[in-house]
Amino acid sequence: MTVPTDRSGAAADTIRGGLRRRRVRAQVRGVPLPLLVPALIGVAFLVVPLIALLVRAPWRSLPELLTSAEVWQALRLSLVCATAATAVSLVVGVPLAWLLARVEFPGRGLLRALVTLPLVLPPVVGGVALLMALGRNGIVGKTLDSWFGVTLPFTTAGVVVAEAFVAMPFLVISVEGTLRAADPRYEEAAATLGASRFTAFRRVTLPLIAPGIAAGAVLAWARALGEFGATITFAGNFPGRTQTMPLAVYLALQSDPEAAIALSLVLLAVSVAVLAGLRDRWMTAG
């Protein structure tokens, strides 16, 4: 093939673009109806509620609704608790992921199943379980209360505990996956250079899997931010102390639907921001 001149090159590009468009159209035409129709219904099912939220939003009174003290209180509490829960998840979740990915021990599969159970467990059940463990009369909570005077249920710390319980498995699974994909021979190379296993983890593995940890942390944070069931069960619903955004939305819906919509919009915006932050990782799959 000879090198085309500018004009013929441009023409070729146009032709090629046209071909591509035609090919795309042909591909769409080739999709069988029994697949296309349910797929479109699925799209509508997922997208229409979000559109409805935007359509019904009380745009005019929105600034007023969102600047109320209650909203700010709930939003601040949500952000603080979700961030704290993510921090807790990172501190214990990353080492846990490393253990699951790098150390061979009997019962590893069982342990992995156990720690990821909260992923599929109904959050309310998680809340009840937390009460049984960390409540005033719980098997651990009793000791915490009598020895250290620490009470977790129905406190802001309780919100963090409930959110971390639900969100940490997301982080563990994400980081473990990244660790498994990372070449363990870098750790071997570090060992031959005199690094202990911990030094190798800290100075080599951790920087290498940082993107995976970040993605896992964002995922856990988003999950913690939306946490409802475990939080309301374990920490209750006290404005300013344990009432996070999702609880506020639920409560507002019963008394002031417009406020509920406004609060929902804030959470939607946060979710979109999270997705935008992760787009490099997940939305390029196609």
Next chain:
Amino acid sequence: MTEPEPKKSTAAQRTVHDVHDARDVRDVRDRHDVNDVRPADSLADELDVRRAGATADGLDAHLVVQRGAFRLDVTLNVAPGEVVALLGPNGAGKTTALRALAGLTPLTDGRLRLDGSALDGTPPESRPVGVVFQDYLLFPHLTALDNVAFGPRCQGATKAEARAQAAEWLDRLGLAAHAGAKPRRLSGGQAQRVALARALATRPRLLLLDEPLAALDARTRLEVRAQLRRHLAEFEAVAVLVTHDPLDAMVLADRLVVVEHGRVVQEGAPSDIARHPRTDYIAQLVGLNLYRGEADGHTVRLDAGPPITTTEVLSGPVFVAFPPSAVTLYRDRPTGASARNLWHCEVAGLETHGDQIRADLTGELPLAADLTTVAAAELDLHPGARVWAAVKATQTHAYPV
């Protein structure tokens, strides 16, 4: 005859050219004349002297690693300053041996002593061992300087000290200009030298190199091989390298240890191994036709095949070797042949081999023969053609098993 059997013509051609280069690098080695029957005793003496030194200082290892059905059982004695190459086909257990030396794979049995102290139970981070990995494994998030400083840092140097040492090593390897570069910005040859600097910066008593040149393209390889040879010559402690490339092994190492199926099948100076191969694998590597049989005077009766007449007078089990260039091919049975070995063969394949053609023959005796393009055309050689192959007795070389 140092060329390996040209199964893949491109690889073979590369090796042919490389051999000439190797000769320049190490002209001391005369491994081209089969008839040079230098007594093996002097070589053995040389090795014995080295081994005697190795018992006190250096590496004294008997590596046994059992993994499923595969068993590695290799004994290695290397004196300080000596460079030994573990040479063998893929899957022979060379890398397992290297990993066992580094402590990355536990020994099932055997012993491992370095400079008189046992290393068997020592974890890899506490062994005075430096490793240059096949794909270097430079830490991608650290600069070349910090990669090299990593070892000194782990050994307790302060950040400033470690960096100063690293800068010195990079300078010594001619990489001062690339100290701030991340590994992905380095060329293959530069990355290889950074990996070497990183391994040397821990001041190891045992330097291990896993296929040090395998990741490089042919051009870089020549240059890096010569440089690596120089750096290894300067290294005062034990160096063990693993390779499947005979040329790398011969250029870089003082002594070869050939490993097949987890066992040492032959070891010695490169020239000795090139002259006296003991397995088909080595014979192919060094480009010799190799047969095993029973000698009776000038005649060697092969285990399978016709007798071969040799100049040596031997008895008992022997190897007979001759280079492909010693074979002369005839279309018709030659008459009046003197003390000649003559076999009726069939051409199985033809390959270009530098400016020569190598014919792969089957029939009475399977062998490889080199001839010029002109000769091949005159003989009208093609796969399936019947030819007579002759080898003068003086061109063969027999030696006891």
